[in-house]
Amino acid sequence: MFASIYSSKIPAGVSLSDFAYSFSPLVEETAADTVVIDVDGCELLFGSAYQLAKTIVTSAASFPENGGLGCKVNVALAGNPDSSIFAARFFKGITFIAPGEELNCLGELPIEALGLIDPADPILETMKLWGVRTFQEFAKLPTAGVSERMGQLGVALQQLARGKTERHLKLRQPVPVFAHSVELEYPILLLEPLSFILARLLNQLCGNLEAYALATNELRLQLILEDGTLHERRLALPTPMRDHKVFLKLLLLDTEMHPPAAAIKAMSMACEPVKPRIVQNGLFMPLAPEPEKLELTLARVAKLVGPANLGSPELLDTHRPDAFRLKRFGTDGGTRRRGDAGTRGHTRVSSSPRPRVPASPRLPIPPSPLGFRVFRPPLRAMVETRQGYPTQINAWGKNGSVHGKVVQLSGPWRTMGDWWRVDGWARDEWDVTVVSQSQMEVFYRIYRDLAGGAWFVEGVYD
C-alpha cells in the first residue's frame, strides 16, 4: 500500500520530503508538492493505513516548529503509487482506494491528468481528437488497438488510466561517502597499533565500496602528526580492488618504506570509487599472477630492493648505449593475447620419465644473438695499444676485473650522439677476446671515450 501526500500551499522553507520521512524511510519525491511513501510495515507505529492517513493530515496541519507543515494536505492510499498520486492531486482530504477499485475511483478524472507524467506527449492531443475525455473512456479502448496506433507508450498510459501499473518507488539514495577519519586519544608511534586503526578504517571503506558494488584504484591516507604536520600517502593501484586485507598490507609496507616523522595524532582515509574489474579468463590462457597478489609481491620486493630497482624494462627511443627505463610492472597492459588456444602449446604432459619436448613453437622467434652482460658502471681500463689496436687490457672496478692479453679483436665501431647536449657521447667500440692468466678466453666489449680518451670495459658476451 502506498500513500501520496500532496499540498499546493507548502510554506517556504518547509520540506515535504522531510515531513514524509517522519512516517516511513521509503519515500519517493515525485515533485516539490507531492511525495509517495510506502506504508507497508508501519502498522505497529501508526495503526491501520487509514489511521496513518489521519495522523499525516493532523501532523501536517501543525506548525513547522512542531514537526508539521503548517498547511492542509491531501492524502491518498492506493495499491500502486501512480493511482495514489492521481487521487491525492485531484481529491481533497483523505482518499482510500481499495485494490481493484482504481478505475471506479479515478475514472472521471480528465485525460489531461495523464499529462502530469509527461506533459509534452502528443498522444494526449491525439486522444482529445478521438473524443476520449476521461480515464474511463481511455481505459475502455482495446489494448491491441492502442498499441497498434500509439505504440508502447500509449499502452503504458492506458495502464496508468486503468490504475494497473506496477512499479517500485524511486527512492532517494544518500550520497555515498568513501572517506573515513579517526582522532586518536594517544599518539601512535609503532606500526602494530597503527595497523589496528588502519584495519578499522579499511573495513569501513571496503564495506562502503561493497555496498555500492564498487572498487577503488586509489587510496589516500592522511596522517596528522603530533608536531602538527601532515603526512600524506597515495597508493595507486593498477587494477580496481576492494580487498581490505590487501590494502592493509600495502599500506603497512608503504608506511614502513615512508615512515612519518612524528607520532600520529589523527588520520583520515579516502578512496576513489571506480567500477570493479571484470575479467573472464580463457581456459587456455597461460598462468598470470593475480593482480592483488602481484601488487603485494611487488610492494614487498620494492621494500627489499627499493622501488627504483623493480619494474619492467622499456627501451628508449635513442641510439645512446644502455638507454632504458624501468616502468611499473603490470599484467594488464593489453599485451596479453586472448583466446589463443595454442598459447600453452609449448607445454605438454609427459607420461614417461624422460619427457619429450613438443615440436617447434608456432610463434616466430627471431634467431638468437649472443647474450650480453653489462658492467654498471663500466670498468675503467688501462689498454695497451699497437698501431691503434688494443693488445693488453687491465681493468678493475666494483663489479669485477679484467686482466689479459687481447688475442682476437674486431672493430672499431664508432657511435656518437647528442653532441648538442652536455651528456653527449662519442666512442669507438671493440669486441675483443681476452686470454686471462688461467688461459680462459672471454669475450668483452670495450670502448674508448673519444671525448676523454679513456678506455672502458662495457660488458661481457655470454
Added chain:
Amino acid sequence: MKATAVLGAVFKQREKRPVEVVSSGLSEVDSLTGGLPRGAITEVFGPASSGRTSFMLSTLTQATAHDEICALVDTCGSFDPVSAAANGLALERLLWVRCSANLEHAFKATDLILQGGGFGMVALDLGDVPAKEVRRIISSWWYRFRRVLENTPAVLIVLAQDSTVRSCAALSLELRRESGLWSPANRAPETKPGGPIPLRNSTRLELSRPCPGLPSSSVLLKGIQFQVAKRRPLNSHEQECRFSSATMP
C-alpha cells in the same frame, strides 16, 4: 590393525602429477635434456662467455612469446635489455629485479616472487657473483625454493659460475665454450682507428655451426657445449608404481 591402516595412509605414495616441461627455445638442447621441468629448479652453470646468458634469454624469450609472465632476479644488475629485446624477449612481460649485488636480497626477492605465484618462469642470475660468495649460500634456500615450486607450474632457472644448487636441481646444465665465435669476415677491423666511420654492424660475433661426434650427454650448439651435469629422474618411482598397479589383476 587400526594403527597399520593409519600409518598406511600416512606413508602412502603421494599422487604426483605428470611432469610438464617447457622448451628452452633451442631444439638441440631440448632433445638433449627433455626440456626444462616445471615446478622444479634448473641450474645452468659455466664460466664467463660460456653462453649462460644466451641460454637464459632464449628460455625467457620462449616463455614470453607464449604469454607467460616471467621474472628475472638480477643479483648484480648486469641484465642488458637491449640485447634481450634483440633476442625477441617481450620486455613488458618481464619483471626485472635489480639487487645491487646483494645476495641476500636476491634470494629473498626470488622467494617472494615464487611465493606470490603466477609467474611462468623465474630466473635467478648469480652469474657475476664470485664463486667464494656462491659457495656460502646455505642449501636450505634451495630446499625452500624446491618446496615452494613443487606444486606450481613455474620454472626456476639459476645461473651461476659453478654448480651451486646441487641436489635440489631437477636439471643441471653445464656450459662450456668449445669453439671460437669469430667469423673470418670479422677478424679484421672494419676500419683503422681514426679512419672513416663504418656503419654499425648489428651482428659482430658470428656463431659456429653444431658439429657431430660428441658424447650423448652433451650437444654442441653455436660453439657452446651443453652438457647435462645431473638430471634427477622425474617421477620415475611413480611411473613404476603406476605400471605395476596396472598390470596387477
